[in-house]
Amino acid sequence: MTWLIYRDKCPECPTEPKGEVIRQIFPRYDVCSKNCGILLNIPSWREPEKKVSAVCWRVGNGPEQKMTLEHYQSLSLAVKKFCQSRGV
DSSP: OOOOOEEEEOTTOSSSSOOEEEEOSSOEEEOOTTOOSBOEEEOOTTOTTSOOEEOEEOOTTSOOEEOBHHHHHHHHHHHHHHHHHHTO
16 A cells, blocks of 8 residues: 655744654644654645644733643643543
């Protein structure tokens, strides 16, 4: 079976050469190959017009911030603990 691989460059890497992002058949969230630490929204290779972008978050009226992998992992852990305490 042949796999179609569509490669993109990470828009968040601060230096050249930029990290590589591989698009797959389904859209997903991931970090680049150089581990710049920013969580990326990676569209499917079926949607070539969509660009790879950073996932951002904001608290209240505060500034918009790019979500790092550490933020995502701690948020996931907090949601998991909350759901467990509610019996969900």
